[in-house]
Amino acid sequence: MIIGVPKEIKNNENRVALTPGGAKELIKRGHTVYVQSTAGIGSGFSDEEYVAAGAQLLPTIEETYAIAEMIMKVKEPIEAEYSLIKKDQLLFTYFHFASYEPLTRAMIEQKPVCLAYETVERADRSLPLLIPMSEVAGRMATQEGAKYLEKPMGGRGILLGGVPGVKPAKVIVIGGGIVGTQATKIAAGMGADVTIMDIDLYRLRQLDDIMPANVKTMVSSEHNIREEIKDADMVVGAVLIPGAKAPHLITKDMLSSMRDGAVLVDVAVDQGGCFETTKPTTHAEPVFEVDGVMHYCVANMPGAVPYTSTLALTNATLPYAIQLADKGWEAACRDNEELKKGLNIIGGEVVYKAVADAFDLEYKNVEDFLLAKA
Numbered sequence: 001m002i003i004g005v006p007k008e009i010k011n012n013e014n015r016v017a018l019t020p021g022g023a024k025e026l027i028k029r030g031h032t033v034y035v036q037s038t039a040g041i042g043s044g045f046s047d048e049e050y051v052a053a054g055a056q057l058l059p060t061i062e063e064t065y066a067i068a069e070m071i072m073k074v075k076e077p078i079e080a081e082y083s084l085i086k087k088d089q090l091l092f093t094y095f096h097f098a099s100y101e102p103l104t105r106a107m108i109e110q111k112p113v114c115l116a117y118e119t120v121e122r123a124d125r126s127l128p129l130l131i132p133m134s135e136v137a138g139r140m141a142t143q144e145g146a147k148y149l150e151k152p153m154g155g156r157g158i159l160l161g162g163v164p165g166v167k168p169a170k171v172i173v174i175g176g177g178i179v180g181t182q183a184t185k186i187a188a189g190m191g192a193d194v195t196i197m198d199i200d201l202y203r204l205r206q207l208d209d210i211m212p213a214n215v216k217t218m219v220s221s222e223h224n225i226r227e228e229i230k231d232a233d234m235v236v237g238a239v240l241i242p243g244a245k246a247p248h249l250i251t252k253d254m255l256s257s258m259r260d261g262a263v264l265v266d267v268a269v270d271q272g273g274c275f276e277t278t279k280p281t282t283h284a285e286p287v288f289e290v291d292g293v294m295h296y297c298v299a300n301m302p303g304a305v306p307y308t309s310t311l312a313l314t315n316a317t318l319p320y321a322i323q324l325a326d327k328g329w330e331a332a333c334r335d336n337e338e339l340k341k342g343l344n345i346i347g348g349e350v351v352y353k354a355v356a357d358a359f360d361l362e363y364k365n366v367e368d369f370l371l372a373k374a
């Protein structure tokens with residue numbers, strides 16, 4: 001198969017979808033890999049390293065899209081890329097369709113096969129291509145929140161761990177999945193007073209067993225959130241309803257009850273955000289203020305630590321990319337339920353229910369589609 005790796009052009013996105021090591025694995029299996037020149041530079045991989053691995057360099061993004069049967073990316077295509085995408089071309093990347101209708105409509109129109117990292121799903125319902133980025137974003141959420149709690153950064157000027165004789169900051173983490181667990185771990189490690197909330201009692205029991213004594217667990221409900229945020233210094237939003245828009249768990253009216261200079265970190269911003277006042281931001285301008293409360297809502301948090309993120313992501317995507325390249329997407333998805341779950345749009349048809357529901361679009365069952373194609 002001919003695989004193309006374009007350079008990411010989203011603001012401050014320095015990750016790349018394939019490392020030179022990954023390129024070598026694909027080439028060893030007889031595939032051809034084209035990498036857009038300087039695509040890996042932001043993650044510390046030079047053009048020379050890709051060439052040494054056997055990949056071929058292309059000077060422009062247009063040529064990279066034009067030649068490839070499978071495009072491997074990190075972020076969803078942005079508007080400038082829509083017209084470069086070809087009918088029947090396989091796109092293997094993050095899409096997050098449910099949070100952005102224009103992208104969904106553009107992919108329906110261009111008719112590629114969209115296999116979304118974020119909906120590839122294992123039998124235990126875990127999302128193997130979201131986990132590594134969630135691990136990065138979760139750990140970073142606390143690091144960024146702590147930074148914006150500093151006075152010169154606009155925060156209330158409290159040190160997360162306090163000092164002997166001075167109470168630590170109070171951190172609320174809403175959502176006890178991968179992001180929430182990692183954010184909690186770092187906040188607890190820094191000495192904060194942490195409460196982690198989830199609607200899943202079994203999850204809370206597990207967390208209660210493994211977390212240190214400065215972490216409490218609490219059921220997530222409107223009442224509990226309203227009460228807990230009143231004296232919180234930092235709130236991390238880390239909920240997920242797979243494939244769907246995040247629910248608004250902190251509404252605008254609740255902000256007035258919060259402390260001035262408190263920080264909200266909405267990691268779920270890529271699914272629409274779990275705070276009503278969330279607006280997506282970038283690393284160039286990560287924060288804004290509403291009613292005295294700082295909001296950090298960067299949609300591609302792992303993009304700021306591209307070295308760690310690229311390695312973490314490609315460790316997880318490469319085994320799937322190899323299956324897609326070796327067998328083609330149809331056979332690979334028929335053979336592997338995990339990959340099949342990743343199919344969102346095929347040739348203009350929406351085959352992922354939550355995406356169709358989000359925009360009232362017609363839904364086609366992916367099984368019928370694969371059978372029809374067999």
Ligand SMILES: NC(=O)c1ccc[n+]([C@@H]2O[C@H](COP(=O)([O-])OP(=O)(O)OC[C@H]3O[C@@H](n4cnc5c(N)ncnc54)[C@H](O)[C@@H]3O)[C@@H](O)[C@H]2O)c1
Nearest residue numbers: 133134137175176177178179198220239240268299300301
């Ligand atoms: N901004 C970024 O750069 C970035 C990076 C990685 C992940 N994310 C996003 O972070 C979010 C969380 O991802 P994850 O991997 O931790 O998901 P996850 O599935 O591991 O965890 C989500 C948790 O939210 C809980 N939940 C659902 N509804 C809830 C509610 N009303 N109250 C409290 N908890 C609730 C679930 O029970 C689950 O435990 C997702 O939206 C994901 O897309 C963003």
